[in-house]
Amino acid sequence: MAHEPVNDTDPTLGKLVMDAQRDISTLISKEIQLAKSEIKVSVRHGGLGIGLFAGAAFLGLLAIIMLSVAIAYFIHWNGSGLDLHWAFLIVFALYVLIAAVLALVGVKQVKKVKAPERAIEQGKQIPQALKGKG
Numbered sequence: 554m555a556h557e558p559v560n561d562t563d564p565t566l567g568k569l570v571m572d573a574q575r576d577i578s579t580l581i582s583k584e585i586q587l588a589k590s591e592i593k594v595s596v597r598h599g600g601l602g603i604g605l606f607a608g609a610a611f612l613g614l615l616a617i618i619m620l621s622v623a624i625a626y627f628i629h630w631n632g633s634g635l636d637l638h639w640a641f642l643i644v645f646a647l648y649v650l651i652a653a654v655l656a657l658v659g660v661k662q663v664k665k666v667k668a669p670e671r672a673i674e675q676g677k678q679i680p681q682a683l684k685g686k687g
Contacts, residue, residue, distance in 0.1 A: 625643070627640075628644075
């Protein structure tokens with residue numbers, strides 16, 4: 554078997570490893586740049602979405618206020634119903650009643666929250682298992 558002479562144009566193992574490291578480094582940096590640009594777009598969309606939700610919440614609050622005034626004037630019925638101050642007081646009492654019911658339901662739901670008992674028990678067993686007493 555005759556050995557062919559090594560050409561200067563043939564890459565050495567060291568050069569191949571250095572090229573691979575450079576290519577991997579370039580690939581990783583490009584992937585990081587891509588991730589950053591995607592995150593910027595996502596953050597921009599998320600911020601816009603949050604702003605739109607805030608605007609919708611504000612307009613919803615204004616709508617509730619207008620509805621409250623309309624209900625009070627409906628109870629007043631152009632002077633044929635209750636006096637205007639009583640009509641507004643009724644609407645106020647209605648909102649206080651709704652808030653009390655929501656708070657009561659919320660308190661009952663919070664009281665149902667329990668500690669993760671199984672996870673705590675398993676967590677207590679970990680030191681014993683590591684000591685070989687499991």
